[in-house]
Amino acid sequence: MQIILNEIIRIAKSIYLSEDELVKIQKKYKFSTADIALLKGVNITIENIIEPRMSYVLAEDDFVEEIIGCKPDKKYAVACVSLGGVIDELSNVYLKAKEVMIPTIIDDICMEIMAKAYSIMAGDISKRYGLWVKSYMFPGDQIPLFSSKNIISYLKEENVSCNDLYILNPIKSVAMFMELTGTECEKGHLKVCDSCSNTKCIYRNT
Numbered sequence: 579m580q581i582i583l584n585e586i587i588r589i590a591k592s593i594y595l596s597e598d599e600l601v602k603i604q605k606k607y608k609f610s611t612a613d614i615a616l617l618k619g620v621n622i623t624i625e626n627i628i629e630p631r632m633s634y635v636l637a638e639d640d641f642v643e644e645i646i647g648c649k650p651d652k653k654y655a656v657a658c659v660s661l662g663g664v665i666d667e668l669s670n671v672y673l674k675a676k677e678v679m680i681p682t683i684i685d686d687i688c689m690e691i692m693a694k695a696y697s698i699m700a701g702d703i704s705k706r707y708g709l710w711v712k713s714y715m716f717p718g719d720q721i722p723l724f725s726s727k728n729i730i731s732y733l734k735e736e737n738v739s740c741n742d743l744y745i746l747n748p749i750k751s752v753a754m755f756m757e758l759t760g761t762e763c764e765k766g767h768l769k770v771c772d773s774c775s776n777t778k779c780i781y782r783n784t
Contacts, residue, residue, distance in 0.1 A: 657753070
């Protein structure tokens with residue numbers, strides 16, 4: 579397959595969680611069985627307002643070197659995922675009312691939607707370029723925190739911005755590097771938590 583650097587791929591696609599996935603969220607984040615109806619209700623609200631947008635590009639070596647500090651001997655894509663600003667506004671409404679549980683549910687559901695977005699991008703990369711995601715690299719973890727701003731600029735993002743503290747807006751947005759390989763993974767693309775060194779993260783899939 580022909581590999582084209584600097585070809586920015588943008589994906590806008592609806593992402594939904596099934597009832598089975600909501601049950602898994604209930605167990606994973608230790609909600610009570612009585613909370614499943616609330617989870618379903620919040621999920622329906624999120625489905626109606628969420629605006630998932632994904633973008634990625636196969637990065638040039640010079641840009642990768644600028645971030646990792648050495649000449650790369652692997653292929654990388656840089657990517658951004660955002661769920662839109664309306665979801666932030668919804669969380670703020672409940673937080674201002676000193677309602678904590680629903681914003682927590684929103685965060686948990688959005689984490690799972692983000693993970694599905696990573697899968698969508700990984701699938702698109704393998705279909706388009708015949709490459710597979712070997713690892714995810716996040717600013718402040720495997721790559722420097724300042725790289726958030728570099729990635730947003732490199733992708734020419736119009737819907738996501740990064741301030742001087744390297745905080746993305748909308749808040750439900752993530753910038754990342756993806757290490758790529760020409761060898762198909764046995765279990766599909768790597769799970770995002772397998773790449774992260776934060777073993778104490780409350781969202782971690784163990």
